[in-house]
Amino acid sequence: MKWTLFVLLFTPWVQAQEVTAFVDVAVVPMDRAGVVEHQTVLVAQGRIQRIAPIRSARIPANARRIDGRNKFLMPGLADMHVHFVREALPELPPALANKAPGAPRIPASASPDHERENRAYALMFLSNGVTTVRNMWGSPTIDAFAAEIRSHDVAGPFIYSTGPITDGNPPMWFSSRVVETATEAEAAVKADKREGYVAIKVYSLLSSDAYAAIVTAARKEGLPVVGHAPRSIGLEGAIAARQDSIEHLDEFLPSLQPGGRSAQRKPFADALRDMDPRRLPGLARDIAAARIWVCPTIVVRDLPRTDPVWREEASFVPPSVFERYARMYPNIAAGTDPRSTPRAHEVDLSIVAALHNAGAQLLLGTDTPKPGVLPGYSLHDELVNFVSAGLSPYEALRAGTVEAARFLGRSSDFGVIAEGRRADLLLLEANPLDDVRNTSKIAGVMVVGRWWTAEDLRKSLIALRASY
Ligand SMILES: [Zn+2]
Secondary structure: OHHHHHHHHHHHHHHHHOOEEEEEEEEOOOOOOOOEEEEEEEEEOOEEEEEEEOOOOOOOOOOEEEEOOOOEEEEOEEEEEEOOOEOOOOOOOHHHHOOOOOOOEOOOOEOOOHHHHHHHHHHHHHHOOEEEEEEOOOOHHHHHHHHHHHOOOOOOOEEEEOOOEEEOOOOOEOOOEEOOOHHHHHHHHHHHHHOOOOOEEEOOOOOHHHHHHHHHHHHHHOOOEEEOOOOOOHHHHHHHOOOOEEEOOOOHHHHOOOOOOOOOOOOHHHHHHHOOHHHHHHHHHHHHHOOOEEEOOHHHHOOOOOOHHHHHHHOOOOHHHHHHHHHHOHHHHHOOOHHHOHHHHHHHHHHHHHHHHHOOEEOOOOOEOEOOEOOOHHHHHHHHHHHHOOOOHHHHHHHOOHHHHHHHOOOOOOOOOOOOOEOOEEEEOOOOOOOHHHHHOEEEEEEOOEEEEHHHHHHHHHHHHHOO
C-alpha cells in the first residue's frame, strides 16, 4: 500500500528527472526561418537543456535516446482559442427553459461529463502536436484539470485560461458573468486576477459604459482584455480602447459597410453582399498601429464533413459533445449558416490577408469544439487557411508558436527551440517549412519533458473511445 503510494507520487518526478536525447535531428527553431541540421537536443527536468551539433554533444549514458535521423523537431503548436468543458450548469431559470425571445441561450461548453470530455480533448490536442492552448471561458473545473496535467497525472497540453465570459444584461449565453456597473467591472477584474487567469474575456453584448469600466479596471490591475469586440462599440471602439486581442472576424463586416458601421445591424448575408473591400486596408492599418492581436479562427464556421477521415477523427469526441453543440449552433450543424459559404470563407481570407499585409499581429486559433471543428485536427486546417491568406509556412507557424508565447508574455517558457525553454516539442517526418501540412506527419510529441510516440497517443485515443 505504502509502496503503491510512493510510486504514484514519484513516477512523474522520476520521469521529469531523466534525460532525453533527440539524436541527429533537424531543428526548426522558429526564432528564425530555416532548419539547423544534425543536432542533438537534450531535455532534462522538463526543459531543453542543451542543443549542439551531433559531433560535440555529450549524451549521458542513462539518457533515453530518440532517433532523429530524417526527422524535424519544432516547438509544439499552440491553439490560442479553445473551450474546455466546465462543470454542469446551475438549474435553468424558467425564461430560459421556455426559450423566451431575447433570453440567454444555453452554452454547450458545460457538462456533468466534463472529466471524460476534457480528457478526450486533451488527448486529441496532443495527438495533433498541440502542446499549449488558451482556454477562453475559465472555471474552477478547468483550473483543476490544468493542474492535473501540470502534475503529470493526466496527459494534455499546457493550459492558459482567461476568466469567464463577461457580458452585458441579458448576456448572450446563460451562466456568463454579467457586468453593468463600474463596481461590478472592478470586482470582475480583481476576481480574475486573484484566480490567476491570463486575461479578462469581454463579450458581444456588453454596454459601452461597462466595457469602458472593465478596460479601466483591467489597466489598473495590469490584466489584459481579450475577447469579442462588443457590438455597442464595434471594432473601432475596441481599437480605440486598445483591446489586447480581438477574437474571431465577426465584427469586421459591420465596419466594412459603405459609409461605415451603423447602429442598425444588417443580416449577415446582406452585410456580406454590401461590403466595400476598399475599407479593409485602412481598418487593418488601424489594428496594426494599435498593436492589437487578432485571433481570426477562420475554421469556426467549417461544416461537419461526411468523409471517412473526418468520421474517424470525430469518433474520438464523446457523442454527447456533438449533441450539445448541434443545439448551440443548429445552423452550422444543418449546413445552413450563411457564414459557412465559400464566399464568406473567401472574405475571411481577405481580412487575414489585409491584416498580414498591414503588419498586424496574428494568433492561430480554432474555437474548438464546434459542430465542424475538432480539438487538434482543426488547428492544422487553420494553418492551411493562414497560408491560403498569403502567409508563408514559416509565418503561419509563428502565429501558433513564437507569437503565441509573445502574446501571453511567456517567451522565456515556450514557442521556440532554445536552451532553457519548456520541452514542448513536436517531432515530424517532414519539414513543416516546406509545407504546413507536414505538421500532421507526427512521429512523437513531448510536453514538459514527457514523451509520447504517435503510436502511444493513437492507442490511448482508441482506448478512450471504447469507453463512450
Ligand atoms: Zn470561443
